[in-house]
Amino acid sequence: MIDRFWKARGVAVITALLLAVGCGGEGGGSDASGGGDSGPAASPVDAATAGHASGMVTFSGMAPANAEIDMSTEDVCAAKHSMTPTQETVVVGDGGGLANVFVYVKEGLESLDFPTPTQAVVLDQDGCEYTPHVLGVQTGQDYTLKNSDGILHNINASPTENRGFNVSQPVVMETNRSFPTAEIMVPLICNVHGWMNAYIGVVDHPYFSVTGPDGSASLQGLPPGDYVVEAWHELYGTLTQNITIVTGETAELSFEFNADMSAAHVPLGDPIDPMHPESHRTVDHQ
């Protein structure tokens, strides 16, 4: 009886929805984007009118020492390190550049749709470390999780805007995945090797850059206009800068993190620290 009832109700609801959707769509006709056309779309940016932004992410003050990693139980990985490996929490180059900072255009590109790159980027697990430690991808773009160690790693991602996942790689192998939604930042960990962590910045445009130890960041080929650029660091949180792009010119980027910023909010789909729930890192809306 219930079955029949549900069937009847289901049919009624579906009919109703079909009618509503079908009629509404035709009748309203207010779709602005009129998108839905797949295939390799061209960049909406005219290279002839574009400008650039580049500059430095620097660190001032005394950088904290990164925690040493004990890999003594993991011969394969220990053999890949000539010196005692450490965490990559705060990596400062000789010239004062701060590495592993994700620099990206936060505001100013909302009206543009960018094609999804077909080339995958690689996140390698090598010597029981993620290389690179911070990675940027576009929404929908494949990234390749690669195990170069040939011992068991698992890749456990805990995003909040996207769906998390947890895959195992017990041998040398590769797995491709992608995130459909922009998110700053997605943390990845390996539960087998508790010290292994990485962050993926997911944005819906190609204007992002991850700094190396020289601290340089570069955003090439931006259409003229005003933008908010944000620099994200896993410990020190974010800094933002307003820039104006003029055709053919290069706007200067300059971010300076310092040791006193460690209490900053770090935008992250980061787990709540059960010990210190008040320290829950939240997105720093401005």
Added chain:
Amino acid sequence: MRIALPWPCDARVAAACLAVALSAVALVPTSVAAQVDGGALYVKWCAGCHGEDGTGNGVAANTMLPRPRDFTLALYQVRTTATGELPTDADILKVIDEGMPGSTMPGWEDVLTQQERLALVDHLKTFSRFFQGDAPEQLEFSSATRGTDEAIASGQEVYQSVECWRCHGQQGRGDGESAPTLEDDTGFPIFAADLTENWTFNGGGTVEEIYRVLRTGLDGTPMPTFSDIVDAGVITDEQLWGLAHYVRSLSPEETPEVREVVSARRITDGTVPETVGDEAWEAVEPIYVPLVGQIVVKPRWFNPRVGGVWVQALHDGQELALLVSWTDPSLSPDPTWADFAQRVIEIMGPGDEGAATAAGAPDQLVVQFPIALSDGMERPYFLQGDARRPTNTWTWRSDAPDAVESIARGLGTAVPQPDGEQHVTAVVQHAEGEWKVLFRRSLDTGGAEDLVLPVGQAVPMAFQAWDGDNGESGNQGAVSTWYFLFLEQPTPVSVYVAPPIVLVLTLLFGLLVVRQAQWEASGAGAGAALRLPRFRLTKAVERAFGMGVGLAWLGMAAAAYRSASLGWAAGHSDLGFWWTVIAALMAIAGLGAMIGTFIHTQPRDEGR
């Protein structure tokens, strides 16, 4: 997505369409399910732990580890979908129905109606916007392979090659080298599953359920999916089934039943075993005694690590040997587990519990007995007695050389007996994530406050266990209710010799009677192989004699029945069974003799 309709629709028509559509829904009578308010049910039954906002921070959540699910993350362990995918409605319903073993989540199948539980499924989905998208796609699962020895052996190889042991340990007891560092996606410490107790598996302990978890992973925990390595051809689907069979084979074939009595067989040739590895233990069936967190006396403990202990016992008439085994990944205090223990302590307390604040506690086991037996079923309070009825506790700690005998008048009040009155010894072994503690004590120590362990009588016995590296100490551990220890009766030789003798005698006597009857019936005994002297007796004497024989048989039947009862009671079911058969035969013979005598000594026979 837009669906083209075969008739023209403009804005005016659209309104009409909508009206028709709405009336189509309205025509459907209000359903029973619609009357069930999932939100109200949630507040009533779920919010206490999961919080009204679904974040898993209900008022009771602070006492729980693992914490209640945060529904706003839409991360579900038990699914039939790929890692990173949402669960199906049926997946959510399964957990509501069956609960999550190894956590505080109970099953609701017997508490709420199907409609109520379905309404809850719908309500849980409102906590995350992820459920507003397309329905998740179920993975396709192949059919189970047969759990042959070959399949299990191939699974064992896969267990090694895909390195399950890194977390679960070589014997599957959750003692792998990565185990102390594990945490769930919300940052809480989490144990690698003890694969030797499949009744505690998240998502179920059957081969099919284990395979499913290998395919889907347990999202939100460190347990990853192994689908990718099948897709990549690293192992075959058949090998993954083999792994499921192997994991299943690490647990007992049947979930252990809770039995009240631990029987100690009596050893007649020699003395009780003095080591945990003695082969005598292989012949002794282990009895499972479940433990639960001590939640009566503050500080309470809602996160017990030891879910149960296996108990075996033997005695030799002079001494009792009690072997207790349980899973514990570490020999506490183990420095590699110190962080884990500290985090558990900080998460679970102190609150109003006044919990201990430092890690580094040892593992402990307490076996407790009353100090004297009462005639009835009266037993001391199960938490180490009280002032009126104290208990005699045998305490073993991983940081002390030997067991300590104490008298306790309530939890935490144990007072060790003086040096001269310590009669319990303990031999221990910690290997592959398992403790084995062997207690030995004389049945009669002569001590004034020591219970004389009587043979042939059930003695109350209870257990308590602590895992120091899980932050357990003091009152914060796992406890059992009272069970019984039964020292089996010594078995006299006559028990084994008497039944065959009686059987043979019964047969011979029966033959004799039959022969006598045949001889009488055939006249002067022509052709009879066995000639028996013929007595001429009067009917009255014959009747008396026959009835006497019958009564004698019944008497012997009664004696046999008594032997049968003794046999059963002493745990010798084989003896009990055969004595029962003999008693039945004798009873039939006795009744037969009496009825036969009665018929054949009727007065009308006189005329013949």
